[in-house]
Amino acid sequence: MIAILTSGVALGVHVPGLLLADRLRERGMRARVDVLERLLPPEKLATTDRMKWAFHRAFRTALTGQKLASNPADAASQASVEALFARWRAQDVRRFVVFSGFWLDVLARYSRTSSQPLAVDVCHVDSVLSPSTSHRVEGIPVRHVWLADAQTGRLPCTIPVTHEPVVAWSARSRLLLHGGGWGIGTYRDQVATLRDAGFELDVVAYESRDVSADDPGIRHWMIDPAWHPWLDDGYPPFGRLAPDGSVSYRRGTGRHASFEVTRHAVATVSKPGGGTLLDSLWSATPAIFLDPFGGHEQRNAELWQHLGFGLTLDAWRQSGYALEPLHRMHLALRAARDAVDDYSEHVAGLAGQAADAHSRSS
Structure with missing residues (x-):
C-alpha cells in the first residue's frame, strides 16, 4: 500500500x-x-x-x-x-x-x-x-x-491528468479566469477588462458576490463552497451556475471536473500556483499570470515564461491581447507534455x- x-x-x-x-x-x-x-x-x-x-x-x-x-x-x-x-x-x-x-x-x-x-x-x-x-x-x-x-x-x-488527446486550437475560444482552490488573487479585477477586449470568459466563482452582471459572454462556474478535502477522497464537486443561481455539481472521474473547462480554453488567467502549471501542461493551455501568492509562485511564473508556456497579463496586454503568442505556447506545451x-x-x-x-x- x-x-x-x-x-x-x-x-x-x-x-x-x-x-x-x-x-x-x-x-x-x-x-x-x-x-x-x-x-x-x-x-x-x-x-x-x-x-x-x-x-x-x-x-x-x-x-x-x-x-x-x-x-x-x-x-x-x-x-x-x-x-x-x-x-x-x-x-x-x-x-x-x-x-x-x-x-x-x-x-x-x-x-x-x-x-x-x-x-x-x-x-x-x-x-x-x-x-x-x-x-x-x-x-x-x-x-x-x-x-x-x-x-x-x-x-x-x-x-x-488525462489520457485524452489535447483539444485542437481551432476548437478553443474562451479565456478561463480562476483563483485556485480558495479563489485567491486578483483575477476578479480583470473580468470587465478582458470582456471589453472582446473575449468570452469562463469565470470560477467562489460565492454569490463573485458573479458579475448577467452577460451572455460570461459563464460562471463554482466549486461547492460547503465541500472540503477532508470530507471525502473524491474530486471537488464542480458545476456551472444556472441563470437562477443554482448549480448542478458533478465529480470528475479520474481527474477534477474543472479540467474539462481548462482544456477548452485559449488560456487561463490566474495566479501562478503549482496546480495551475500541471493543468496548463496537460491541457496544452497557455497560462497568463496575475500577481503571485508568495515568492514560490513568482518563481513558477518565471519558469513557465522561460519555457515558453506562459506570460504575464501586462505583457499580453502590451501585445494587444494577441492570440498568435498563445498559439505558439499551446504548441510548445503539446510537445512538452509528450516528452516528460x-x-x-x-x-x-x-x-x-x-x-x-x-x-x-x-
Missing part, C-alpha cells in the same frame, strides 16, 4: 495527490490518500474555514496570513494520529508520497514506531520550495521529486521492486 499525503488548505497540492492515486490504481497498485486536516479537532477546522473566506475576499489578507502560517500538524489530535498509525500498520504502508511538507513531523513519529524502514518521496508541485516543503524534519530520510524545477529550468517528471517522464510509472516500479524483495525475504 502506498500512502499519498496531502493537505486540504491547497487544492493545488491535494488534487495532484488524488491524480497520482488514480494513476497508480490504473497500474494495479494499492493507494490511499490521507488529508492532514482529518487529524485536527473541529474547532481548528472551523478556523481554517473562516481563514479560507478571509483569504478569498482580500488578497492582502491572504499574503499576510501566508507569512504567519504555522504547522497545522501541531494541533493534531493524539487519538487521531494513533488511529491513523494503526491503519497504516494494518495495511502494511511503507511507501509515502508527501505533497504537503507539514506531514513530515507526523511521519517522523511514525518511523520511530515502525519495524520497517519507510520510503518517503516529497513531491514538489511548485518549482521551488513552498511554505510547507520548506519545513525540515531531522531523522527521516526523504527523496525530493520535482514536477517543475526552477533551478534547472526543466520539467523532471509529471503526473498525468511519468512519475506514477516510477513510483509503481519502485513499489513493485520493494514488494518482490519483501516476498523473497519472507
Whole structure:
C-alpha cells in the first residue's frame, strides 16, 4: 500500500495527490490518500474555514496570513494520529508520497514506531520550495521529486491528468479566469477588462458576490463552497451556475471536473500556483499570470515564461491581447507534455521492486 499525503488548505497540492492515486490504481497498485486536516479537532477546522473566506475576499489578507502560517500538524489530535498509525500498520504502508511538507513531523513519529524502514518521496508541485516543503524534519530520510524545477529550468517528471488527446486550437475560444482552490488573487479585477477586449470568459466563482452582471459572454462556474478535502477522497464537486443561481455539481472521474473547462480554453488567467502549471501542461493551455501568492509562485511564473508556456497579463496586454503568442505556447506545451517522464510509472516500479524483495525475504 502506498500512502499519498496531502493537505486540504491547497487544492493545488491535494488534487495532484488524488491524480497520482488514480494513476497508480490504473497500474494495479494499492493507494490511499490521507488529508492532514482529518487529524485536527473541529474547532481548528472551523478556523481554517473562516481563514479560507478571509483569504478569498482580500488578497492582502491572504499574503499576510501566508507569512504567519504555522504547522497545522501541531494541533493534531493524539487519538487521531494513533488511529491513523494503526491503519497504516494494518495495511502494511511503507511507501509515502508527501505533497504537503507539514506531514513530515507526523511521519517522523511514525518511523520511530515502525519495524520497517519507510520510503518517503516529497513531491514538489511548485518549482521551488513552498511554505510547507520548506519545513525540515531531522531523522527521516526523504527523496525530493520535482514536477517543475526552477533551478534547472526543466520539467523532471509529471503526473498525468488525462489520457485524452489535447483539444485542437481551432476548437478553443474562451479565456478561463480562476483563483485556485480558495479563489485567491486578483483575477476578479480583470473580468470587465478582458470582456471589453472582446473575449468570452469562463469565470470560477467562489460565492454569490463573485458573479458579475448577467452577460451572455460570461459563464460562471463554482466549486461547492460547503465541500472540503477532508470530507471525502473524491474530486471537488464542480458545476456551472444556472441563470437562477443554482448549480448542478458533478465529480470528475479520474481527474477534477474543472479540467474539462481548462482544456477548452485559449488560456487561463490566474495566479501562478503549482496546480495551475500541471493543468496548463496537460491541457496544452497557455497560462497568463496575475500577481503571485508568495515568492514560490513568482518563481513558477518565471519558469513557465522561460519555457515558453506562459506570460504575464501586462505583457499580453502590451501585445494587444494577441492570440498568435498563445498559439505558439499551446504548441510548445503539446510537445512538452509528450516528452516528460511519468512519475506514477516510477513510483509503481519502485513499489513493485520493494514488494518482490519483501516476498523473497519472507
